[in-house]
Amino acid sequence: MSGEKIKAIYGTRDILPVEADIWRKIVTAVSKTADEYNYGFIHTPIFEATELFSRGIGEASDVVTKEMYTFRDQGDRSLTLRPEGTASVVRSYIEHSMGSRQGLVKVWYAGPMFRQERPQAGRFRQFYQFGFEAIGSLDPSIDAEIIAANYNIMESLGIDDKKLYVNSIGMPEERKSHKKAFSDFIKPILDEFCVDCKKRFMTNPLRMFDCKREECIALLKDAPVMFDYLSAENRKHFDTVCEFLNHAGISYELDKKMVRGLDYYTRTAWEIKCDKLGSQDAISGGGRYDLLVEQLGGKPTPGIGFAAGIERVMLAMPEKEPEGSRKNFGFFIVVRDSRYKKDAFGLVMKIRKLGLPADMDYLGRSLKAQMKQADKSGFCYSIILAEDEMARGKAVLRNMVDSRQFEIELNGLLKVKNAIQLGEMIGRK
RNA sequence: GUGGAUGUAGCUCAGUUUGGUUAGAGCGCUAGGUUGUGGCCCUGGAGGCCGUGGGUUCGAGUCCCAUCAUCCACCCCA
Numbered sequence: 001m002s003g004e005k006i007k008a009i010y011g012t013r014d015i016l017p018v019e020a021d022i023w024r025k026i027v028t029a030v031s032k033t034a035d036e037y038n039y040g041f042i043h044t045p046i047f048e049a050t051e052l053f054s055r056g057i058g059e060a061s062d063v064v065t066k067e068m069y070t071f072r073d074q075g076d077r078s079l080t081l082r083p084e085g086t087a088s089v090v091r092s093y094i095e096h097s098m099g100s101r102q103g104l105v106k107v108w109y110a111g112p113m114f115r116q117e118r119p120q121a122g123r124f125r126q127f128y129q130f131g132f133e134a135i136g137s138l139d140p141s142i143d144a145e146i147i148a149a150n151y152n153i154m155e156s157l158g159i160d161d162k163k164l165y166v167n168s169i170g171m172p173e174e175r176k177s178h179k180k181a182f183s184d185f186i187k188p189i190l191d192e193f194c195v196d197c198k199k200r201f202m203t204n205p206l207r208m209f210d211c212k213r214e215e216c217i218a219l220l221k222d223a224p225v226m227f228d229y230l231s232a233e234n235r236k237h238f239d240t241v242c243e244f245l246n247h248a249g250i251s252y253e254l255d256k257k258m259v260r261g262l263d264y265y266t267r268t269a270w271e272i273k274c275d276k277l278g279s280q281d282a283i284s285g286g287g288r289y290d291l292l293v294e295q296l297g298g299k300p301t302p303g304i305g306f307a308a309g310i311e312r313v314m315l316a317m318p319e320k321e322p323e324g325s326r327k328n329f330g331f332f333i334v335v336r337d338s339r340y341k342k343d344a345f346g347l348v349m350k351i352r353k354l355g356l357p358a359d360m361d362y363l364g365r366s367l368k369a370q371m372k373q374a375d376k377s378g379f380c381y382s383i384i385l386a387e388d389e390m391a392r393g394k395a396v397l398r399n400m401v402d403s404r405q406f407e408i409e410l411n412g413l414l415k416v417k418n419a420i421q422l423g424e425m426i427g428r429k
Numbered sequence: 430g431u432g433g434a435u436g437u438a439g440c441u442c443a444g445u446u447u448g449g450u451u452a453g454a455g456c457g458c459u460a461g462g463u464u465g466u467g468g469c470c471c472u473g474g475a476g477g478c479c480g481u482g483g484g485u486u487c488g489a490g491u492c493c494c495a496u497c498a499u500c501c502a503c504c505c506c507a
Contacts, residue, residue: 007498010498010499061505062504062505062506063505063506066430066505067505067506083506084506084507113507115505115506115507117504117505117506118430118431118502118503118504118505119499119500120500120501120502120503121500121501121502122507123505123506123507127507128507129507131507196503196504199504200504207504207505210505212503261505261506261507262506271507278501278502279501279502279503280506280507282506282507283507284507285506285507306507307507308507309506309507310507311507312507313507334466334467336465336466365459366459366460366461367465367466368460368461368463368466368467369459369460369467370466370467371466371467371468372467372468373467374466374467375467375468376467382466382467384465384466386465386466387465388465396465396466398466398467400467400468403466403467403468405466
């Protein structure tokens with residue numbers, strides 16, 4: 001009856017300590033870059049009014065039409081688990097009138113996002129993203145800064161097989177005239193495309209550029225691209241962004257066929273891909289959203305940002321060195337006889353109070369097992385409480401790296417006031 | 430939502446083709462070899478509703494059907 005195992009929901013997963021360690025390293029690196037670039041951290045709620053996303057991301061987008069976790073609360077309000085971070089940040093920006101307090105608002109976030117898609121490699125229903133947003137400037141220099149931040153984070157995480165692609169997808173009017181030219185180009189040859197592309201042509205024609213079939217790619221070789229329909233002004237904006245990137249020594253590639261999935265994107269768009277990831281190779285993507293603030297009820301304000309998928313970043317990161325030989329400063333207390341357990345406990349507490357890691361056996365295991373555990377704990381010292389030494393008020397300090405060991409004064413150890421004294425006591429012998 | 434693959438020990442998997450006593454290996458866990466000490470080696474031990482339900486059969490991990498779950502790919506996205 002009660003034996004049914006409850007498992008994590010399809011598309012969600014536990015991040016166990018070994019993995020969480022890498023996770024923490026990533027967020028620490030992101031946080032460091034954010035500090036360097038002067039972006040402040042922002043927490044927004046994990047669920048929001050459904051309307052925020054339908055209005056922000058686009059009523060017709062895939063994310064909104066079929067991928068959101070939407071539910072009603074006790075007040076019969078329609079709420080949605082956030083599928084992405086930008087809409088919430090912009091909502092917060094408007095709600096707190098951040099724009100009137102400072103000209104340019106630079107923030108970053110990290111946390112879980114939710115999309116009801118079919119899971120596969122590098123894709124989950126609850127997944128984690130971090131992202132940067134800069135709201136309030138249309139100057140090309142901010143484009144370059146935030147792209148640089150994005151790129152530098154990936155660099156600092158040691159991701160080598162990455163490529164930065166940039167493009168400009170213009171503004172609605174430009175897109176309109178391009179769309180017409182594109183349709184005129186496709187219509188006569190539409191029959192030659194695959195079924196998916198035909199479907200795309202009806203719903204979101206530019207998506208045809210994403211098709212992986214050789215035949216479709218060949219047919220699109222000379223198709224008009226948005227980039228060639230940019231206004232002089234926007235073209236200049238993009239060129240200036242590129243100049244800034246060149247100046248900063250950031251290598252990128254112009255990808256005129258790059259398309260964005262979310263409706264709010266305008267002008268500058270970019271993507272970082274990692275070719276060893278397989279099908280889901282985009283680890284990070286971003287762009288301008290110059291109409292979004294207004295769309296969500298704020299004053300017309302340009303914005304720009306990016307988001308990166310932490311799971312994908314993890315897949316792209318180089319294999320970490322096998323743990324084993326790695327030892328951290330810390331102490332594992334071992335007792336030769338159970339009557340010393342209280343002494344061990346007191347010692348552990350004492351060392352922790354000094355601000356240092358310490359642990360002991362809580363399973364009443366044999367000496368051999370305790371030593372094994374000491375080894376696995378990754379601490380570089382064990383302290384063994386043994387009969388002969390204890391009788392003389394001493395304990396055995398064993399170096400778990402080079403196996404040298406010697407006696408130390410147990411009383412002295414308990415009287416140590418800080419980590420430096422402890423270090424000296426250990427170092428003296 | 431569509432297509433393909435896979436479910437056997439905590440983990441990675443063998444065994445399924447050709448049904449036949451108590452279902453295996455490596456790693457991990459645990460106790461010992463070492464009467465005072467981890468890593469290497471050796472020996473023992475624990476740990477399995479063979480995903481679930483039904484069917485065929487004297488007999489099913491193995492064959493058939495259903496179902497659930499997971500993975501990969503498409504779609505889309507980070």
